Amino acid sequence: MDTLQRIASGFIEYSALSLLVAFGVGIAYIAYLYVRDVTQTQHAVRRNYPVIGRFRYLFEHLGEFFRQYFFAMDREELPFNRSQRAWVYRAAKNLDNTIAFGSTRPLNQSNEVLFMNCLFPTLSQDVVPTHAVTIGQDYARHPYTSSAIFHISGMSYGAISKPAIRALTVGAKEAGIWLNTGEGGLSPYHLEGGCDLVFQIGTAKYGVRDSEGHLSDEKLRSIARHEQVRMFEIKLSQGAKPGKGGILPGGKVTAEVASIRGIKEGKDSISPNGHTDIHNIDDLLDMIARIREVTGKPVGFKVVVGFSEWLDELLGRVHQRGQQFAPDFITIDSADGGTGAAPQSLMDYVGLPLRRSLPLVVDKLNEYNLRNRIKVIASGKMINPAEAAWALCVGADFIVSARGFMFALGCIQALQCNKNTCPTGVTTHDPELQRGLVPADKAKRVKNYALNLMHEVGVIAHSCGVKEARSLSRKHVYLIDARGVPEPLTDRYPDMPSKPEYIIASTRQQTASDSVTG
Missing domain, CATH: 1.20.5 (Single alpha-helices involved in coiled-coils or other helix-helix interfaces)
Known part of the structure; x- marks a missing residue:
């Protein structure tokens, strides 16, 4: 025992x-x-x-x-499903982006796209570099040229964090693409990486406004002196909140953000619904010409298309007043767009999606013989190669994305952009959370994502039998109709014939009298 x-x-x-x-x-x-x-x-x-x-x-x-x-399956999450995000993550990490077994994409869903491959695709030895596009040629003292098709859309310092800006600017420089500053002004972190910048002028005119909130020519010149600032974009409206100005909650308005914007620390930054000095088409054209003259750089505007009658008025007035008043580019945002904070009523129900608005604008430019003068930048929920290729087919010169590059920075779609609690450090000013985002590492992912996406667009283009991405056209795309049957994009959006020259000539006869009053 x-x-x-x-x-x-x-x-x-x-x-x-x-x-x-x-x-x-x-x-x-x-x-x-x-x-x-x-x-x-x-x-x-x-x-x-x-x-x-x-x-x-x-x-x-x-x-x-x-x-x-x-x-739910991979393609049923919103706003970006797991399949879309996974492609970005793999591209940003430079991992293998091939998949096995078969597509999980519904091939009979209305309004989805299919690219038409040709019998004899373009061979590698026949591929040519993507041709460059110049913005502001003959009208800006310092026109801007880029061969890259995919760039970083507007994300302001304040909406996203200091390490996020630092990673984006370094990655953009290495990838040879531009970075849009967003409406929050030009921070020192935008300049650190040496990339090309598009300075966005929002309705509050942060960074270029005087003590009374009006546009300051002196501050415009100061911004334009930075060689990196290549273009200026007037933001009229934004996809996720058309008819509503920028919203930055007070919790994200730090002392530095407040200093750059010229507002009070800790107070909500609410931009006006529209520009207080732009009330009609002539005001807009005057503003474009003024900023171009002061800065010497190309000037365009960003807009969400809803009612589209203004396009005829705008393009008609350009012919009447002269092409020196024309915007050098138009950025088409859409109901597909995103933002850090917006009323759900606007985000869900206002504005046209890009599938409708982009061909509409391109066709109007063709109709008025202004397609070569005014370049088109497409924006709104385009984070994968197919969406970018579709935009090129329809007629865009460039594609820009914000949320795609947020995913490249490590965003996991936690849907906390309107708070100060982003778990990956992308949209927060909490130092404890920001330390998770290491700019040196994430800059590589930004570069990889941009280059891999442009490469994959080229893969689609070569399958369609063209030698480079900008040679894609509407004939290369079919859309799924309401019956689930593919139809040529040209059936739904045929190439518009140019407006007869005698009509354009008749409008030019009014130039002298209209330019005096305009």
Whole structure:
């Protein structure tokens, strides 16, 4: 009996000791993981949430199996589904972007696109570089030329964080693309990386306004002296909130953000619904000509198309007053667009989607023989190669994206952009959360994403039998109609004939009298 007791006692002691050792090893391993997570720079979630953040990858992996039985498929999440985001993540990390087994995309869903491959695709030895497009040629003292088709859309310092801006500007420089400053003004971080910049003038005119909030020619000249600032964009409206100015919650208006914008720290930054000095087409054309003359740089405007009658008035007035009053470019945003904060009523229900507005604008420019004078930039929920290729087919010169580059920075679509609690450091000014976003690492992802997307657009173009992406046209695209049947894009949006020259000539006869009053 004593022997059994000794054995039992020894076993208990051994088990307790083993458990203690295992517990100690476990604690040491967790400590090791903690140190490793907080010191690594590649994964913002793990850096901000050490050890616990690792469960994200486990759940993501298990989700592939659980979705077979319980949950929605990859393409059913909104606003960007898992399949769309996964492509960006892989492209940003420069990982293999091939997939297996078959497409999960519905091939009979109304308004989806299909590209028409040709019998003899373009061979690698026949591929040519994407040709460059010049904006402001013959009208701006310093026109801007770019061969890149994909650029970074407007995201202001304030809406996104300091490390995010730093990563974007370095990545943009390495990829040879431009970065739009957004309406928050020009911060020192925009200039650090040396990339080309488009300075956006919002309705509040942050960064270029005088003490009374009016546009300042002196400050415009000061901004234009930066060689990196290549163009100016007047923001009339934005896709996610047409008819509503920019909204930056007071919690994100730090002392530095307030200083750059010229507003009070900690107070909500609410821009006017529209420009207080632009009330009609002539005011807009006058503003474009004024900014171009003061800065010497190309000037255009960003707009969401709703009612479209103004296009006829705008383009007609350009012919009447002279092409020196024309915008050098128009950025077409759409109901597909995103933002950090907007009323849901506007985000869900106002404005035309890009599938309708982009061909409408391109056709109007062709109709008035102004397509070569005015370049078109397409914006709004285009983060994958197919969307960019579609925009080129329809007639866009350039494509810009904001949320695609946010995903490249590590955004996980946590939907907290309107707060100060972004878990990946992209849209927060909380230093503890910002430390998860390491600019040096994320700049590489920005570069990789841009270059891989443009490469994949080229892959689509070569499949269609053209030698470079800008040679894509409407004949290369079919749209799925309401019956689920593919139809040529040219059936729905035929190329518009140019307006007869005698009509244009008749409008020019009014130039002298109209220019005096205009």
